[in-house]
Amino acid sequence: MLHCLRPSQAGTPQNFHPHTLPFQGNSADITSRSGSQASQTLSLTNEYTSALQTSSYSEIRVFLDIETERPGEISQEQLLSQVLRPNREFVDEILQHAKPGFVTDLLWSFFDHSENKARLCLKLTQAIRRVRTLISPLDDLLDILPLDSETDSLSSPQCNRAFDLLLKYEQLENPFPDPESRNVHGMRHCFSDLNSQLESLIKKSNSRIRYVHWVTYGSALCLIGTIIGVLIAGIIIAKHAFIALAASTCLPVFIPSKVEKVEQSRLIQLDAAQRGTYVLHEDIITIERLVNHLYNDIEVNKRFIKSGLWRGKDMHSIMEVSRQLKRTNIYFQKQLTDLEEHLCLSFAAINRARAHLIYLIKLHQGDRS
Known part of the structure; x- marks a missing residue:
């Protein structure tokens, strides 16, 4: 079952150990960097750019092609650690320093989702490989069988071979998830729920920023009014008394600016998480549609084969079933290719969204101090 929200305690990983990070350098290099805000921003920008470059479509294709050509040589989790950027360890190390609360929980949820x-994209990629295998x-047999002419017939070996392969197809377990299962539908629900919560929090954050603007503006007007009143009344105030008055009046002006800075950085992170969530949610809808088509096509073919082979190794029945499969095979192969390419693009979109959000979180971590 999919969990749509991550608990707050997950933000503090236990037994945390040093590890290799997906960006250039390691965590100690990043967290120990000091200097001006400009140098920090430049450093993070370089790391972000590096992450996007390593998250390219071509690189992901290479990893997935290796898994496809040499199945079983690398586990799914090992493959995931190769294609997911930034990886779980890097995200955990950055977010463990975030202030606990509902906002941080939502950021955890985005990275988890x-x-x-x-992980789902990997499973679907492996499903495509199983189908093709x-x-x-x-498919190879259908290409060489004489199926284009009604007068042609199959030899006994061809008939037996076709029957065996068709029966194997009819008996195979569908590698793609059932449209009624929660594999894809449940994940789409989680992204939709997270998107709604982020949108709600963004509205509240915007309201707080507007309130801070109003307080700051009101404090400024109050300060101006006080100074004008003092000048008009012609009251001469001692120097230390005037300083105390100005300081006490200006205090509300400077405090909201600090609050506003923190709220603005929070809003930027929430907005990035929401945009990424929306993109990945829409992408899940496309994946769901493509997968459902493939699942249904396989089930239709299986039922057609079963109904066509009820008379056993009847040559005419085998030829009719083979002709039908050959006609639909071109479109079926195109659907497999479309899904395969879309899954690679999905990986790239996931990595872009993760890298952008982690970049913003790291960039604005100093705003709380």
Whole structure:
């Protein structure tokens, strides 16, 4: 079952150990950097750019092609650690320094959901490989069978081979998730729920910023009015008394500016998380549609084969079933390719969203101090 919100205590990982980070350098290099805000921003920008470059479509294709060509040589979690940028360890190390609360929980949830989606994309990529492995012999046979003419017939070996491969197709377990299962639908629900919560929090944050603007503006007007009143009344105030009055009057002007800075940095992070969530949610809808089509096509083919082979190794039945599969195979293969390419693009979108948000979190961590 998918968990749509991560508990607050997850923000403090236990037994945390040093590790290699997905950006250039390691965590100690990043967290120990000192200097001006400009140098920090430049450093983070370089790391962010590096993350985007390593998250490219071409690199992800390479990793997935390796898994496809040499299945079983690398586990799913190992492959995930190679293609997911920034990875879980890097995210944990950054967010463990974030202030506990509902906002941080939502940021945790975004990274959890995006990681779960990447894991789903891997499973679907492996499903595509299994489908191609299972039906490739049948596809090869269909290409050489004399199916284009009604007068042609199959030899006995061809008939037996076609029957065996069609029966294998009919008996295969569908590698794609059932549209009624929660594999994809449940994840789409989690992204939708997270998107709604982020939108609500963004509205509240905007309201707080407007309130701070109003307080700051009111304090400024109050200060101006006080000074004008003192000048008009012609009251001569001792120097130390005037300083005390000005300081006490200006205090509300400077305090809201600090509050506003913190709220603005929070809003920037929430907005990035919401935009990323929205993009990944829409992408899940596309994946769900593509997967459902493939699942249904396989089920339709299985039922058609079963109904066509009820008479056993009847040559005419085998030829009719083979002709139908050959006609639909071109479109089916195109759907497999479309899904495969879309999954690579999904990985790239996941990595862009994760890298951008972690960049903003790290950039604004100093705003709380």
